[in-house]
Amino acid sequence: MPFPIAYHRKTCAQEPRTNRGGPGKTTGRAHAGATMTAPPGYAVAFFTNTFYPFISGVALSIDRYRRHLKALGDRVVVYAPQYEEPLEDTDEIRRLPAIKQFLHTDFALPLPVSFKPLLDFRNEDFDVVHVHHPFLLGETGMRLARQHGLPLVLTYHTQYERYTHYVPVDDAVAARTIIRHTTDFCNLCDLVIAPTRDIECVLRDRGVQSRIEVLPTGVEVDRFAQADPEAARQRLQIDASAHVLLYVGRLVTEKNLEYLVRACLRVLEAEQNAHLVIVGDGQNRHALIGLARERRRTASRVHFPGQVTGADLEDLYAAATLFVFASKTETQGVVVAEAMAAGTPVVALDADGVRGLVRDGLNGRLLPEEASETDFADAVLDALRDHAERSAWIPAARKTARELNMPCLARQLHELYGSLKLLPKHELKRDTMSFGLIRNYFETVWEQLSQRFMRI
Known part of the structure; x- marks a missing residue:
């Protein structure tokens, strides 16, 4: 294949x-x-x-x-x-x-x-x-x-x-x-x-x-066919009509997470119906929680559920509107492929290990590696507000994941x-x-x- x-x-x-x-x-x-x-x-x-x-x-x-x-x-x-x-x-x-x-x-x-x-x-x-x-x-x-x-x-x-x-x-x-x-x-x-x-x-x-x-x-693509997005939203008390921005990975410096969180907070300020979910653990967890709490208007819509695995993680992938990723150190973004297996389009930076998966305008957005936080936030907002384009990305994302069948x-x-x-x-x-x-x-x-x- x-x-x-x-x-x-x-x-x-x-x-x-x-x-x-x-x-x-x-x-x-x-x-x-x-x-x-x-x-x-x-x-x-x-x-x-x-x-x-x-x-x-x-x-x-x-x-x-x-x-x-x-x-x-x-x-x-x-x-x-x-x-x-x-x-x-x-x-x-x-x-x-x-x-x-x-x-x-x-x-x-x-x-x-x-x-x-x-x-x-x-x-x-x-x-x-x-x-x-x-x-x-x-x-x-x-x-x-x-x-x-x-x-x-x-x-x-x-x-x-x-x-x-x-x-x-x-x-x-x-x-x-x-x-x-x-x-x-x-x-x-x-x-x-x-x-x-x-x-x-x-x-x-x-x-x-x-x-x-x-x-x-x-990617074990077949596992995502049984995902239950409603269950994931209920666990986090997120309304079924809300937009969910999802990150999955270790909460460490090399994942460029301060950049990602600040960019997504801009999105949450502009879109009152949007939530950010940061899945994972690591030595930067408390610093990221502190960063999210600095903005009181959006703090209640930022979620840190910790480590999530198995069927619960598959549910979260399926519950997301967009998967957001700003790491520049990947050899292969496995979590990017998993998000696509759940039919979730991706917004990411154009870096090694990611550009082979995300095709700009086809299954998500791939921004220049030097894109500013504002640029990243604008790309996410455009994707959230253009339902027709985002819907077209979903089958393309699933197709990309199928090409990586384990x-x-x-x-x-x-x-x-x-x-x-x-x-x-x-x-x-x-x-x-x-x-x-x-x-x-x-x-x-x-x-x-x-x-x-x-x-x-």
Whole structure:
């Protein structure tokens, strides 16, 4: 099934000299069987620095692929951090030691020091190692793949250099260090999965020479057919005739939420029948609540229901008039696709990970990344007031979501695993040992200091 045409829009500055398929297509010998019955199941080891109960797009993606690969006959074992909450995990979810509430957040920082994966790999036969981060448990998975002669896959979920505000060093230095490390790690992989064509181009332009395939996180479209929008509105005490602006995601700095809330408050001031619903949790929650309360005329129409999951979340998506999104750091806006699956048009900024989904004037509005809060508010108001145009966006939004049907994407990943079985074995490179990132950091600091002294 082809992906939305927007996935093909951008051309990379640097293209590899290997035969590559388009988004979601395997390359080489495996592609010939893309429409055939799935081959026998594979044993796959996932390594991730974040997983449930921590709510994030990465955790959601891993869980969806895990479940749908299992339905195809694969055995997927997930190595993930241990959290504070007691969990009823099966043998397929194996928890490793972690620093709880790292940097006073709900994130658990995994410690890649456990012997459990080493023992497991001695006693169990895995076919593929699939890591979801290029550091910490990702490096653990990489070393095990090389030691056992297994193919190594990396899904590039996150633009890590956009998160340097969490690191207590100079942002520019940290960003350069992260880019160097992630590029090196990608070049050690047999396959890199990019969620969108934009991210593939970013990696190519940085010098990644490994095979890259574009494979987004899919949407379980059928689940939204049972959504009950009236129930969601009743839970929030929102009238059936009111407009609902919805955001779903973590309440953190990188999601550009102060911008989004201020823009939406302008909408609420102009439209007395409009409500804003902010779903999720994070360290910026209290600051955002305070921001919403600053305007007394609209404070009662801003709702913070916290974390919402499962059928209740699907109800909220369906209850929304518009989904609003201002993040500039996405690799793929999974929540954007989910909103569309519920038939909810989207107003968003034109940024990586979003522009492949939102087609301006077709299934929503896509504003320039530098759009002001007033520009964003005006676009939302125009959409609310033009019922005919907004109604035309609804079927187009659903069509976009159907092109990201999760079972089809899981089958493509399954077939990619099969193609990797044909690859020769590789040896572990010394540059990827545990202290490689620290070494790169000091090299970058030294380079920056040298440049400063040369200008004195």
